[in-house]
Amino acid sequence: xxxxxxxxxxxxxxxxxxxxxxxxxxxxxxxxxxxxxxxxxxxxxxxxxxxxxxxxxxxxxxxxxxxxxxxxxxxxxxxxxxxxxxxxxxxxxxxxxxxxxxxxxxxxxxxxxxxxxxxxxxxxxxxxxxxxxxxxxxxxxxxxxxxxxxxxxxxxxxxxxxxxxxxxxxxxxxxxxxxxxxxxxxxxxxxxxxxxxxxxxxxxxxxxxxxxxxxxxxxxxxxxxxxxxxxxxxxxxxxxxxxxxxxxxxxxxxxxxxxxxxxxxxxxxxxxxxxxxxxxxxxxxxxxxxxxxxxxxxxxxxxxxxxxxxxxxxxxxxxxxxxxxxxxxxxxxxxxxxxxxxxxxxxxxxxxxxxxxxxxxxxxxxxxxxxxxxxxxxxxxxxxxxxxxxxxxxxxxxxxxxxxxx
Amino acid sequence: xxxxxxxxxxxxxxxxxxxxxxxxxxxxxxxxxxxxxxxxxxxxxxxxxxxxxxxxxxxxxxxxxxxxxxxxxxxxxxxxxxxxxxxxxxxxxxxxxxxxxxxxxxxxxxxxxxxxxxxxxxxxxxxxxxxxxxxxxxxxxxxxxxxxxxxxxxxxxxxxxxxxxxxxxxxxxxxxxxxxxxxxxxxxxxxxxxxxxxxxxxxxxxxxxxxxxxxxxxxxxxxxxxxxxxxxxxxxxxxxxxxxxxxxxxxxxxxxxxxxxxxxxxxxxxxxxxxxxxxxxxxxxxxxxxxxxxxxxxxxxxxxxxxxxxxxxxxxxxxxxxxxxxxxxxxxxxxxxxxxxxxxxxxxxxxxxxxxxxxxxxxx
Numbered sequence: 189x190x191x192x193x194x195x196x197x198x199x200x201x202x203x204x205x206x207x208x209x210x211x212x213x214x215x216x217x218x219x220x221x222x223x224x225x226x227x228x229x230x231x232x233x234x235x236x237x238x239x240x241x242x243x244x245x246x247x248x249x250x251x252x253x254x255x256x257x258x259x260x261x262x263x264x265x266x267x268x269x270x271x272x273x274x275x276x277x278x279x280x281x282x283x284x285x286x287x288x289x290x291x292x293x294x295x296x297x298x299x300x301x302x303x304x305x306x307x308x309x310x311x312x313x314x315x316x317x318x319x320x321x322x323x324x325x326x327x328x329x330x331x332x333x334x335x336x337x338x339x340x341x342x343x344x345x346x347x348x349x350x351x352x353x354x355x356x357x358x359x360x361x362x363x364x365x366x367x368x369x370x371x372x373x374x375x376x377x378x379x380x381x382x383x384x385x386x387x388x389x390x391x392x393x394x395x396x397x398x399x400x401x402x403x404x405x406x407x408x409x410x411x412x413x414x415x416x417x418x419x420x421x422x423x424x425x426x427x428x429x430x431x432x433x434x435x436x437x438x439x440x441x442x443x444x445x446x447x448x449x450x451x452x453x454x455x456x457x458x459x460x461x462x463x464x465x466x467x468x469x470x471x472x473x474x475x476x477x478x479x480x481x482x483x484x485x486x487x488x489x490x491x492x493x494x495x496x497x498x499x500x501x502x503x504x505x506x507x508x509x510x511x512x513x514x515x516x517x518x519x520x521x522x523x524x525x526x527x528x529x530x531x532x533x534x535x536x537x538x539x540x541x542x543x544x545x546x547x548x549x550x551x552x553x554x555x556x557x558x559x560x561x562x563x564x565x566x567x568x569x570x571x572x573x574x575x576x577x578x579x580x581x582x583x584x585x586x587x588x589x590x591x592x593x594x
Numbered sequence: 595x596x597x598x599x600x601x602x603x604x605x606x607x608x609x610x611x612x613x614x615x616x617x618x619x620x621x622x623x624x625x626x627x628x629x630x631x632x633x634x635x636x637x638x639x640x641x642x643x644x645x646x647x648x649x650x651x652x653x654x655x656x657x658x659x660x661x662x663x664x665x666x667x668x669x670x671x672x673x674x675x676x677x678x679x680x681x682x683x684x685x686x687x688x689x690x691x692x693x694x695x696x697x698x699x700x701x702x703x704x705x706x707x708x709x710x711x712x713x714x715x716x717x718x719x720x721x722x723x724x725x726x727x728x729x730x731x732x733x734x735x736x737x738x739x740x741x742x743x744x745x746x747x748x749x750x751x752x753x754x755x756x757x758x759x760x761x762x763x764x765x766x767x768x769x770x771x772x773x774x775x776x777x778x779x780x781x782x783x784x785x786x787x788x789x790x791x792x793x794x795x796x797x798x799x800x801x802x803x804x805x806x807x808x809x810x811x812x813x814x815x816x817x818x819x820x821x822x823x824x825x826x827x828x829x830x831x832x833x834x835x836x837x838x839x840x841x842x843x844x845x846x847x848x849x850x851x852x853x854x855x856x857x858x859x860x861x862x863x864x865x866x867x868x869x870x871x872x873x874x875x876x877x878x879x880x881x882x883x884x885x886x887x888x889x890x891x892x893x894x895x896x897x898x899x900x901x902x903x904x905x906x907x908x909x910x911x912x913x914x915x916x917x918x919x920x921x922x923x924x925x926x927x928x929x930x931x932x933x934x935x936x937x938x939x940x941x942x943x944x945x946x947x948x949x950x951x952x953x954x955x956x957x958x
Contacts, residue, residue, distance in 0.1 A: 189596060189597060189598065189599065189600070189663060189876070189880050190596050191596075191597065191880065191884070191885075192884065466956075466957075474957065476956050476957060477957060477958055479948070482947070482948060482951040482956060482958075483944055483947050483948065483951075485951065485956075486895065486898075486947035486948075486950045486951050486954075487898075487899070487947060489895065489950070490871075490874060490895045490896075490898065490899035490947075491870075491871075491899070493873075493874060493877070493892075493895065494870040494871045494873055494874050494899070495870055497597065497870075497873030497874065497876070497877050498869070498870035498872075498873045500597035500873070501597050501598060501872075501873050501876075503597070504596055504597045504598040505598065507596075508598065510598075514865060514869050515869050515870070515872075518865055518866040518869045518870060519870070521862075521866045522866045522867070522869075522870050525866075575855075575859065577862070578858065578859040578862035578863065578866075579855075579858065579859075579862075581862035581865055581866060582858035582859065582861055582862045583858070585862075585865060586838050586858075586861055586862070586865065587838070587842075588838070588841070588842070588852045588857075588858045588861065589850070589852055589853050591855060591858075
């Protein structure tokens with residue numbers, strides 16, 4: 189165990205800082221609305237204007253962003269080094285500079301294309317996705333296929349050089365803004381349900397696609413329903429082999445769990461809640477001075493530190509090429525539950541003002557902590573609802589029998 | 595940067611794990627629990643052979659000179675195996691003695707402590723729920739120690755005691771030998787028969803001052819918190835495995851109960867709380883070794899969090915076992931008692947969370 193920053197790493201930090209000072213100025217910062225990491229996690233807020241893209245290209249060339257992605261596809265192709273990655277994250281955050289985009293495209297589609305895509309698909313999609321120029325939505329869930337995703341029914345029938353796609357997807361994040369969708373489509377209706385699915389890339393401008401926003405319980409509309417009526421998708425626009433889409437999608441789902449399991453969002457909301465407790469006066473007394481609030485804060489901080497340090501452990505096992513086992517399987521459920529409990533404390537600290545909506549100026553922090561309270565549900569349900577996570581942990585992690593599956 | 599165990603540390607952990615499996619079977623644990631002083635001399639001697647009593651002690655004094663993280667890995671295995679004996683108090687006392695750095699006392703006591711030939715105990719807490727070296731009332735005046743230490747782990751069988759007390763200069767550490775006049779040791783009946791506690795009374799007891807100030811005592815206290823956190827993690831993991839194994843064999847309604855999603859999900863929830871928390875005590879131990887300014891707060895957070903998880907794990911484990919889990923014959927009760935001790939000794943979770951809040955500088 190060695191967590192110290194050696195001289196080489198201190199020099200690396202200085203190098204990153206010098207790069208940022210030279211390439212991301214106060215004027216650049218001023219033009220950037222403060223990014224919301226919670227929303228960014230769901231792919232809804234990404235600064236991808238030409239200035240940000242230009243900066244990201246420079247940062248990639250310098251070796252700082254998308255370090256695992258090969259250079260020929262637009263990444264920085266650097267050896268895995270968790271400490272350098274941590275330094276880069278800290279320094280970019282400090283400088284408020286555009287960092288890696290955390291949306292579904294870079295975090296989920298890109299790893300899938302690198303593992304299963306054709307050379308042409310990688311060259312066409314990876315770099316613009318990393319730069320935020322192509323935004324993606326995920327076409328997995330359907331009204332009748334949620335936790336039992338493999339029962340999906342949206343169909344693709346080969347018609348000459350095109351697939352003729354019909355059906356419906358739902359809970360599709362950012363469908364209205366996305367240029368492309370990666371989708372699971374049933375192409376082999378006679379095959380067993382896991383064997384008849386193909387992973388398709390669909391241009392959202394194709395005629396026959398209709399997007400209808402879905403209002404969530406928090407009033408926002410991150411999600412949509414997407415309807416396909418005789419949508420023509422080029423025959424070559426599939427990832428992996430025809431009928432092999434289920435196993436291709438498994439790598440993407442794993443990436444989504446890793447994205448949501450990342451403790452960064454929980455840290456952000458914890459720091460906000462701690463600040464809220466220090467600023468908010470309830471019944472003549474600062475919340476931070478209340479013994480119960482202090483107890484809950486430190487209890488949550490223990491869980492947060494466990495999540496963050498477990499993340500370091502996973503990075504270490506990854507760097508060593510070891511199997512992280514159960515320490516990886518639990519991360520998503522652990523972090524999403526923690527996120528909720530922190531957000532709930534923020535609501536309690538806000539006292540009766542917790543009922544005020546985001547943007548209401550008389551609410552503590554203008555009610556902005558209400559948003560993460562709601563966002564929890566997206567974090568908990570995205571990538572597999574909590575009970576699906578519990579099945580995975582019980583079956584794959586503890587060796588308990590699989591649930592009956594039909 | 596590397597947040598993982600070295601191959602030497604994995605080997606140490608495996609070695610101690612194999613030792614507990616072969617030397618510390620539940621029949622033996624039960625015999626020790628039912629004995630009068632809870633101390634099995636052969637078991638302790640066997641631990642001495644693999645170097646456990648002297649793990650932290652510098653090589654110059656006959657120990658292994660290893661780190662707190664190494665010792666915490668031993669504590670994890672001891673929690674896992676429910677190992678009885680004076681390990682905790684001995685470790686805290688040797689740590690205090692090493693930190694006190696009193697050459698004569700170190701030369702005399704560390705070599706026999708390293709082999710396990712002599713056992714040490716650490717006397718800190720006095721007032722209920724208070725484990726701050728700066729707040730002790732036991733005092734050295736008129737040539738002797740005066741005061742009461744109501745809850746000292748391993749005190750009955752200790753050959754020497756490291757006592758946190760004060761004199762006209764303020765708090766410090768004193769060394770008291772077993773046969774010193776004016777020392778009364780009263781064994782107490784505790785819930786956990788694997789770690790015994792006793793009350794110590796000093797009535798003008800002769801003692802040797804080995805350190806001034808509170809830093810050596812605070813370090814020993816923080817070490818104790820980390821060892822309890824590691825013990826709790828090992829114990830909780832063992833309960834989880836016992837319950838998993840039970841669920842895989844116990845049949846009801848024509849199938850093993852592991853087939854029921856309710857059972858599976860409870861086990862998954864326990865695992866989700868427990869597994870990431872391993873990193874908390876790893877980090878707190880590492881902080882004691884390498885980042886001392888962070889150690890007090892992380893030790894407090896690790897202790898409070900892990901010992902509560904141990905308690906939660908024991909509770910659900912007993913529930914999932916049903917009636918058998920509630921019997922004296924079934925081994926789960928050993929960890930039920932172990933969890934009670936881990937949770938209470940050196941102060942309950944709420945106390946350490948408040949300490950962590952204060953250490954963070956949050957205005958009270």
